[in-house]
Amino acid sequence: MQTERDQLLLTVRNLARFHREHEKFYSESPFHDVIRLQRNSRALQALAERWLVVEPSGEKYLSPFAGAPDLNDDRATETLGILFMEGGGEPAEITNLKRDLRALAEANRATGQWLTSAMSTAWDMLESLLSYPELADLLAERHRIVSNDWQCASMADLIARNLDRAVAILGRVDFTPAALRADLTAHRVVPRYLFSASEMLTFAADLAARSAVPTHENERRWRIFHERVDQIVGAADPPSPTKSH
Template sequence: MQTERDQLLLTVRNLARFHREHEKFYSESPFHDVIRLQRNSRALKALAERWSVVAPSGETSLSPFAGASDLNDDRATETLGILFMEGGGEPAEITNLKRDLSALGEANRAIGQWLASAMSAAWDMLEALLSYPELADLLAERHRIVSNDWQCASTAELIARNLDRAVAILGRVDFTPAALRADLTAHRVVPRYLFSASEMLDYAADLAAHSAVLTHENERRWRIFHERVDQMVGAADTPGGNEIRPEGR
């Protein structure tokens, strides 16, 4: 019959095994978001740079599908497919960009809230390990894992806030050709909005990269902690293994 001690060690071993594997994924996946956000940022900067200096076109076209020579930038078209057409409104790629950024922000918010709750529970549970002398030298390592993950939770929520605000900034821009040309002949406010939005995406990308680094730092800590708990469980399963027990029991 398993004792409370046995059950705790088995639970601790289970967490060390499966969450270590889980974090291997999260030490890599944020970099996919980093690349995605940086590409989006580059496209917005390309448009902002062009619209900061280009003169509005007075050309007319027989086709509503003709590209707007003054508004389009090859870098933005090549990177995200953004194409302004003479007879069109807001390019579909701009609409999709805002939608995708909103979805990514919401995903980060959900992850951050879940992870913060999980790490709060984990921190409380780890107090029980203080009574195991066999883990005395690894207590800081195991708590550091939780601390890093807690930082990742806060980082995810901060990413969400930056993405939400970038979308709100983009929402201040009328991306129809007529409105953009009116801005080109007036105060050129639109490029400034785009620079700000792109810089918020840059910061969100930096935060995502930092989150991946924090998670990757946990790998060695998970490995040595899991090995130690494995040894303790193995010792408890062998004759004479009862000498491995928490203090006071």
């Protein structure tokens, strides 16, 4: 019959095994968001740089699908497909960009909240390991895993906040060609909004990249801790009964 001590060790071993594998995924996945956010940032920066200096176009075109030569920037078109057309409103790519950023913000917020709750529970549970002399030299290592993951939770929340604010900044801009050209002939406020939004996306990308570092650092700690718990559980297992002849 399993004792409470046995059940705890089995639980600790289970967590060490499966959460180690789980973190292998999360040590890689932030870099997908980094690339995505950097591309978004570069596209917005390219538009801002162009709109800071370009003069409004006075050319007339017969087709409403003609590209707006003053508003388009090849870098933004090549990177995200952003195309301003003479008879169009806000490009669909910009609408999609704001939608995707909101979704990414919500995903990071949910991750941060779940991870904060999980690490709070884990921290309290780890206190029970203090009564295991066999784990005395690895207590700091196991607590560091939790501390690192808690740090990742905080960064996920910061990523969400920066993405939300970047979308709010973009929401201050009327991306219709008529409104943009009006800004080009006035105070050119729109490029400054775009520079700010771009910088916030870059910072969110930097945070995502940094969040992978503590997770990478956890791998060795998970490995040596799991090996030790395996040894303790194995030593506690009763020998298999031998058959009598």
